[in-house]
Amino acid sequence: MTIERCIxxxxxxxxxxxxxxxxxxxxxxxxxxxxxxxAFVGANLFxxxxxxxxxxxxxxxxxGVPESRAGCSNGGCV
Numbered sequence: 001m002t003i004e005r006c007i008x009x010x011x012x013x014x015x016x017x018x019x020x021x022x023x024x025x026x027x028x029x030x031x032x033x034x035x036x037x038x039a040f041v042g043a044n045l046f047x048x049x050x051x052x053x054x055x056x057x058x059x060x061x062x063x064g065v066p067e068s069r070a071g072c073s074n075g076g077c078v
Contacts, residue, residue, distance in 0.1 A: 003060045003067050007048075010056060014041045 001009075015038050020026045022034030048054045061067070 001065070002069060003057050003065050006060050006065055007054060007056055011041050011045055014038075 018034045018037035018041070020028055021030045022032050022038065023029065024032070044054070
């Protein structure tokens with residue numbers, strides 16, 4: 001799994017978890033304050049699209065997650 005896919009996976013997971021914990025209709029509702037996590041993740045995704053800076057990407061690089069698959073630079077990846 002590449003850094004970009006990890007970022008997408010983590011962001012999606014955080015949004016789903018925060019909605020499950022923050023929406024009153026959810027069976028695992030804890031507090032509406034978890035919706036702030038949804039807003040935070042959305043804001044980070046927005047700023048990442050504009051600046052190409054992501055703290056999670058820096059952490060994943062330090063953990064050794066590859067930036068891209070070999071052979072993907074020519075557009076041959078699916």
